[in-house]
Amino acid sequence: MRLEYFQLLDRIVELDLANRTIRTEATVPHESTIFQGHFPGYPLMPGVLLLETMAQTSGWLIIALTKFQRMPFLAAFKEAKLRTFIAPGTVLSGTAKLEHEGSGYAVTHAEIRVDGKVTCDCEITFRVVNFPAPDLRSYMQKEAERLQFPLGAIADG
Amino acid sequence: MPSTFDTVAKIIAETCDIPIETITPESHAINDLGIDSLDFLDIAFAIDKAFGIKLPLEQWTQEVNDGKATTEQYFVMKNLCARIDELVAAKGA
Numbered sequence: 689m690r691l692e693y694f695q696l697l698d699r700i701v702e703l704d705l706a707n708r709t710i711r712t713e714a715t716v717p718h719e720s721t722i723f724q725g726h727f728p729g730y731p732l733m734p735g736v737l738l739l740e741t742m743a744q745t746s747g748w749l750i751i752a753l754t755k756f757q758r759m760p761f762l763a764a765f766k767e768a769k770l771r772t773f774i775a776p777g778t779v780l781s782g783t784a785k786l787e788h789e790g791s792g793y794a795v796t797h798a799e800i801r802v803d804g805k806v807t808c809d810c811e812i813t814f815r816v817v818n819f820p821a822p823d824l825r826s827y828m829q830k831e832a833e834r835l836q837f838p839l840g841a842i843a844d845g
Numbered sequence: 846m847p848s849t850f851d852t853v854a855k856i857i858a859e860t861c862d863i864p865i866e867t868i869t870p871e872s873h874a875i876n877d878l879g880i881d882s883l884d885f886l887d888i889a890f891a892i893d894k895a896f897g898i899k900l901p902l903e904q905w906t907q908e909v910n911d912g913k914a915t916t917e918q919y920f921v922m923k924n925l926c927a928r929i930d931e932l933v934a935a936k937g938a
Binding site (some may be wrong): 763764788789790791792793795813815 | 883886887889890893894898900901902903904906
C-alpha cells in the first residue's frame with residue numbers, strides 16, 4: 689500500500705466471476721507523510737482512504753467482469769460505516785460483491801475485515817464507461833500485474 | 846397492484862425527496878423535477894430492481910447526444926413508464 693500514490697491494494701487474492709466477488713489484501717504502511725497530519729502522535733488510517741480501499745476493491749471486480757473493456761468511476765457511497773480505528777501495520781482484507789450491473793453504472797457492497805472482523809462496510813455506486821484514455825487503460829493493466837490480477841480467470845470466465 | 850407510474854413516482858419521491866403530488870405523467874424528470882445524473886443512477890437502480898429489468902440508459906443517452914431522440918422521449922414520466930412497460934413485456938416474451 690502506497691498511500692501517496694493512491695495504491696491502496698497490495699494484491700488481489702481471489703476473483704470469482706461466477707459469484708461476482710473479489711477479495712483483496714493490503715497492509716497499512718508504518719510510515720507515511722499522511723500520518724504526520726492524521727494524527728500527530730496517534731497515527732490512524734484516514735477513513736476516506738478506507739473508503740477508497742473498498743472502492744478500489746470493487747473497481748477491480750468491475751474491471752474483471754467487463755474484461756478490461758470498461759473503467760468504473762466512483763459516484764456514491766451509501767451506508768458507509770467505519771467501525772474501528774485502523775493503525776499503521778494493520779493487514780486489511782477487502783471483499784466486494786457486485787449487487788447490480790446496470791446500463792452505464794454498477795452497484796457493489798464492500799467490506800474490509802481485520803483478523804476476520806468487519807471493520808468497514810458500505811454500498812458503492814460507480815459510473816462505468818469505456819476507457820476514456822489509452823494511457824489510463826495501459827496504467828490499469830500495469831497495475832493489474834502489480835496486484836497479481838488473475839488474468840486467467842477472465843479468459844476462463 | 847400499483848401502476849408503473851405509481852411505482853416510479855414513489856421511487857423518485859423517496860430517492861430525491863420530491864413531494865409525490867408534484868410528480869405527474871407530464872413531468873420531465875430532468876427539466877421539471879430537477880433530477881441530476883447522480884440521482885438518476887439511484888432511480889435507475891431502484892427501477893431495475895423493482896421491475897427486474899435493465900434500463901438502457903447508455904443507449905438512450907447516446908441517441909439523445911446523436912440527435913436521434915429527444916430527452917422528452919425517455920425522461921417525461923409517461924414516456925419513461927411506457928418504456929419500462931415495454932422492457933417488462935419483452936422480458937416476459
